[in-house]
Amino acid sequence: xxxxxxxxxxxxxxxxxxxxxxxxxxxxxxxxxxxxQHGANKPNVKSTIEFISISYSDLFxxxxxxxxxxxxxxxxxxxGDKKFIEDLIIRNFLKKPGVIIPTAAQMNADxxxxxxxTYHKFYTRDPNEFEKxxxxxxxxxxxxxxxxLVYYSFMxxxxxxxx
Numbered sequence: 001x002x003x004x005x006x007x008x009x010x011x012x013x014x015x016x017x018x019x020x021x022x023x024x025x026x027x028x029x030x031x032x033x034x035x036x037q038h039g040a041n042k043p044n045v046k047s048t049i050e051f052i053s054i055s056y057s058d059l060f061x062x063x064x065x066x067x068x069x070x071x072x073x074x075x076x077x078x079x080g081d082k083k084f085i086e087d088l089i090i091r092n093f094l095k096k097p098g099v100i101i102p103t104a105a106q107m108n109a110d111x112x113x114x115x116x117x118t119y120h121k122f123y124t125r126d127p128n129e130f131e132k133x134x135x136x137x138x139x140x141x142x143x144x145x146x147x148x149l150v151y152y153s154f155m156x157x158x159x160x161x162x163x
Contacts, residue, residue, distance in 0.1 A: 042162035048076050050163075055090060055155060058121060059099045083156075090155045094148050107147045111136050114147070122154040124163075 046054065052072050056064035064072075072089060079085040093099065107114045115135045119127040127135070139145045154160060 042159065044163050046161055046163055048073050051086065051161065052076065052089060055093060058155070059093050059101070059151070060096075061100050086161075087156055090152060094152060101151060102147045104146055107139070107150070111139050114150075115139075118150060118154055122151075122160055 049069065052069055053064050056062075056068075076082070076085050076089070094101070102114065112132065115127060115132055119125060119131070135150075139150070
């Protein structure tokens with residue numbers, strides 16, 4: 001019995017000594033890198049009047065008449081769902097006569113240049129390579145994409161609300 005107890009104690013001590021050890025810390029020598037895109041950090045939200053007047057100017061190339069701005073800003077402030085009213089304002093602007101949008105033929109003639117110009121027009125920055133590839137590829141693979149649809153998607157995005 002004494003020999004069995006000695007083996008049991010020896011087994012217990014060896015398990016405790018050899019099973020509890022700290023894993024080594026691995027260091028790969030890689031420096032931390034902060035990845036940002038120049039111009040994409042826009043901390044300020046456009047006010048109601050800024051959003052409406054900039055949207056109008058982007059689409060018509062002129063300033064919005066004061067009466068129209070007042071009417072639209074009152075509607076905007078009176079409505080609870082801001083994203084919905086922004087959507088309606090942009091749709092309304094895109095359907096009005098006099099809106100300056102490239103034709104589908106102009107868009108399809110040079111899609112990368114169209115995408116580049118659209119980023120400059122609405123986001124005041126260059127697209128990164130992935131953004132450019134994604135939108136160019138989408139336009140090329142979907143024949144029902146129109147310049148109005150592209151403009152609508154840019155103007156209703158979250159980034160368009162910031163400057």
